[in-house]
Amino acid sequence: MKTEIEALKQKACQIRRELLKMIHTAKSGHPGGALSAADIVTALYWQVMRIRPEEPDWPDRDRFILSKGHACPVLYTALCLKGYFDREHLGRLRRINSILQGHPDMRKTPGIDSTTGSLGNGLSIGIGMALMGKLDKKDYRVYVMLGCGELDEGMIWEAAMCANKYKLDNLCAVVDYNQLQLDGTVDEVMPLEPLSDKWQAFGWNVLRIDGHDIKIILEAFGKAEETKNAPTVIIADTIKGKGVSYMEDICGWHGKAPSDKELMQALQELEEVDL
Amino acid sequence: MMYQKGEMVPTRNAYGQALIELGEQTEDVVVFEADISKSTRTDGFARKFPERFFNIGVAEQNEMAIAAGAAMCGKIPFVSTYAVFASMRACEQIRTFVAYPKLNVNICPSHGGVTSANDGATHQATEDLGIIRTIPGMTVLMPADVVTTRMAVHQAAAMDGPVYIRLTRGGVPVLYDESVDFQIGKAISLQEGKDITLIAIGDMVCKALVAAEELAKEGLDTTVLDMHTIKPIDEEAIVKAAVQTGSIVTVEDHQIYGGLGSAVAEVLVEKHPVAMERIGLKNTFAESGEYEELLNKYGMDVPSIVQAAKRVISRKK
Numbered sequence: 306m307k308t309e310i311e312a313l314k315q316k317a318c319q320i321r322r323e324l325l326k327m328i329h330t331a332k333s334g335h336p337g338g339a340l341s342a343a344d345i346v347t348a349l350y351w352q353v354m355r356i357r358p359e360e361p362d363w364p365d366r367d368r369f370i371l372s373k374g375h376a377c378p379v380l381y382t383a384l385c386l387k388g389y390f391d392r393e394h395l396g397r398l399r400r401i402n403s404i405l406q407g408h409p410d411m412r413k414t415p416g417i418d419s420t421t422g423s424l425g426n427g428l429s430i431g432i433g434m435a436l437m438g439k440l441d442k443k444d445y446r447v448y449v450m451l452g453c454g455e456l457d458e459g460m461i462w463e464a465a466m467c468a469n470k471y472k473l474d475n476l477c478a479v480v481d482y483n484q485l486q487l488d489g490t491v492d493e494v495m496p497l498e499p500l501s502d503k504w505q506a507f508g509w510n511v512l513r514i515d516g517h518d519i520k521i522i523l524e525a526f527g528k529a530e531e532t533k534n535a536p537t538v539i540i541a542d543t544i545k546g547k548g549v550s551y552m553e554d555i556c557g558w559h560g561k562a563p564s565d566k567e568l569m570q571a572l573q574e575l576e577e578v579d580l
Numbered sequence: 581m582m583y584q585k586g587e588m589v590p591t592r593n594a595y596g597q598a599l600i601e602l603g604e605q606t607e608d609v610v611v612f613e614a615d616i617s618k619s620t621r622t623d624g625f626a627r628k629f630p631e632r633f634f635n636i637g638v639a640e641q642n643e644m645a646i647a648a649g650a651a652m653c654g655k656i657p658f659v660s661t662y663a664v665f666a667s668m669r670a671c672e673q674i675r676t677f678v679a680y681p682k683l684n685v686n687i688c689p690s691h692g693g694v695t696s697a698n699d700g701a702t703h704q705a706t707e708d709l710g711i712i713r714t715i716p717g718m719t720v721l722m723p724a725d726v727v728t729t730r731m732a733v734h735q736a737a738a739m740d741g742p743v744y745i746r747l748t749r750g751g752v753p754v755l756y757d758e759s760v761d762f763q764i765g766k767a768i769s770l771q772e773g774k775d776i777t778l779i780a781i782g783d784m785v786c787k788a789l790v791a792a793e794e795l796a797k798e799g800l801d802t803t804v805l806d807m808h809t810i811k812p813i814d815e816e817a818i819v820k821a822a823v824q825t826g827s828i829v830t831v832e833d834h835q836i837y838g839g840l841g842s843a844v845a846e847v848l849v850e851k852h853p854v855a856m857e858r859i860g861l862k863n864t865f866a867e868s869g870e871y872e873e874l875l876n877k878y879g880m881d882v883p884s885i886v887q888a889a890k891r892v893i894s895r896k897k
C-alpha cells in the first residue's frame with residue numbers, strides 16, 4: 306500500500322507538471338483550480354474508477370464529470386497519461402481544430418463523459434447518469450467534481466435535493482474546497498459555511514477530508530462506495546495553485562498562464578517536491 | 581479617458597469607465613456582478629462605490645432577479661456577467677421579471693459572439709441577440725467601439741425600460757471620435773455607395789469597412805451601416821439602403837438566425853425585398869481558437885464578406 310501511494314503521489318506531481326506546460330503553451334487557461342484538483346483526479350483515474358481507456362464509451366464504466374470545467378487541463382493530462390489520446394494533443398490546448406477545447410467537450414475528446422464549462426450543471430447531469438444506472442441495473446458509479454464558487458449556483462442545491470430523493474448511493478460528489486473563486490475568497494464573494502451541515506441537511510453522507518492526502522482521499526472514496534441509500538459528498542479541503550509556491554492561495558492565478566520564467570520555477574519546485 | 585482612432589480596445593473597458601461616470605452622476609446607479617468583475621470591468625465601480633456594488637457570486641439567475649427587485653425600488657441597476665449566461669441562464673428572469681414589468685434594468689454582458697475565442701463554445705454567446713430580441717419591449721444593441729459603447733451605456737441609464745448591451749472581450753478598433761452622432765435605435769452610415777450595402781453590428785463593423793475597401797479596389801461602391809441597435813431596428817435606414825443599392829449583406833458575430841440578419845430580412849421582406857445574404861455562424865457552434873482564425877474558419881472574415889457581396893450584386897435584378 307505504501308509504495309502504491311508513493312506511486313500515486315508521483316503521478317499527481319507529473320500531472321501538475323504537464324498541465325502547467327499545457328497552459329503555458331496555450332498562453333491561456335486555468336492553473337489554480339486545476340492544481341487544487343490534481344490529487345483527487347489522480348486517485349480517481351489511477352485507483353478508484355473502473356475504466357477502459359482503450360474503450361472510452363464502455364457502457365459499464367464509472368463516470369467522471371468535471372463540473373468545474375475550466376479546470377480541464379488536469380483532466381486532459383490524466384486522460385492522456387491513461388492512454389485515451391496521444392501526447393501531441395496536449396500541446397494544442399485551446400487551439401483551433403484541437404480535440405482539447407477551452408472547456409471539456411464530450412464530442413471532441415475521448416474519455417470526457419460530459420461537456421461542461423457553464424458552472425452549476427454537472428451534478429444534475431451526474432444524477433441523470435446515476436438514475437439510469439439504477440434503472441438499467443448496472444453497477445457503475447458516478448463521480449462529480451464541483452468547485453466551491455460553483456456552489457453559488459442554485460441548481461447545485463436543486464440537484465442536492467434530488468439525489469437524496471432517489472437515494473443515489475452510486476453518486477459521489479467532490480467539492481474542491483480551495484476557498485477561492487474568481488473575484489476573491491469564498492467568504493468575500495458568497496460565504497458557504499456551515500457547508501457540511503448544509504449537505505447533511507439535504508440528506509447526503511458527508512465526508513470532510515484533506516484533499517491533498519492521497520491515502521485519505523482513497524479512504525474517503527472507499528467509504529463513499531460502502532455507503533448505501535444515500536449519496537456521498539466529499540468536501541475536500543484544498544489549496545488553489547497547490548504545488549507551486551507563487552500560485553498557492555493567490556486568486557490571480559485562477560485564469561492566467563505562467564510566463565517562461567514562471568513555468569521554469571514551477572517545474573523546478575514540482576521536481577524537488579519530497580515524495 | 582481619450583481613445584485614439586484605430587487603437588484596439590475591448591468595448592467592455594468603456595462599459596467599466598461609463599459605470600464610474602454614472603456612479604458619480606447619480607446615487608441611483610447600482611451594479612450587480614456574478615463573480616467575474618475583473619473580466620466584466622465592474623471592478624473599478626466596485627472600488628469606487630463599494631456600497632452600491634453587489635457581488636452575487638456565480639449565480640446569474642439569482643443576480644438577474646435581484647436586479648429586478650432593485651429596479652422595483654426605483655434604482656437603475658446594471659447587471660454584469662458573460663453574454664451566454666445573461667441571455668440563457670437568466671433568460672426567464674429577463675423575460676418575466678425584467679421585460680414583462682418593463683423595468684429599467686440594464687444588462688451589459690461581456691464576451692459577445694466569438695470574441696471569447698479560446699474559451700470555446702461554452703463561453704461564446706452566439707445566440708443571445710436572437711433570444712433577447714424576441715422578448716417584447718427589450719432594447720438590444722452591440723456598439724462597434726469604445727466611444728459608442730460609452731455613449732450607449734449613458735443613454736441606456738437615462739432611458740426607461742430594459743436594455744441589453746453586448747460587449748466584446750477582445751480589442752476592436754476605435755472607429756469614432758466624440759463628435760459621432762450616436763443614438764440608440766439609429767443606424768450610423770459610415771460610407772455611402774450605389775452598388776451594395778453592408779449592414780454590420782458590433783465587432784463586425786470594422787470588418788465590413790475593410791471589406792468595403794476591398795470592394796472599392798474592384799470598382800464597387802459600398803454603403804456601410806453600423807446597425808448597433810437591432811431592436812428597435814432602424815427600418816428607415818434599411819429601406820433607404822435597399823432602394824439605393826438594391827443588394828444587402830448583413831455581417832454579425834452571431835448565428836445567422838434571430839440576430840441582425842433576421843432582423844434586416846424581416847424589414848426587407850415586408851417593405852422592400854432585395855437580394856440579400858447573411859454572414860454569421862451557419863447552424864454550427866464555433867470552437868476554441870484565436871478570434872481571427874475563428875472568423876476565417878467559420879466564413880466571417882473579410883474575404884467571406886467580399887465574396888458574399890459579389891454574389892449578391894450578381895443576383896440584383
Ligand SMILES: Cc1ncc(C[n+]2csc(CCOP(=O)(O)OP(=O)(O)O)c2C)c(N)n1
Pocket residue numbers: 337338339341373375376422423424425451452453454455456481483485486487545559614615616638665669
Ligand atoms: C455559469 C457560469 N458562470 C460564470 C462562469 C465564469 N467562471 C469560471 S470559473 C469561475 C469561478 C469558479 O470558482 P470555483 O468553482 O471555486 O472554481 P476553482 O476555484 O476551483 O477554480 C467563474 C465565475 C462560468 N464558467 N459559468
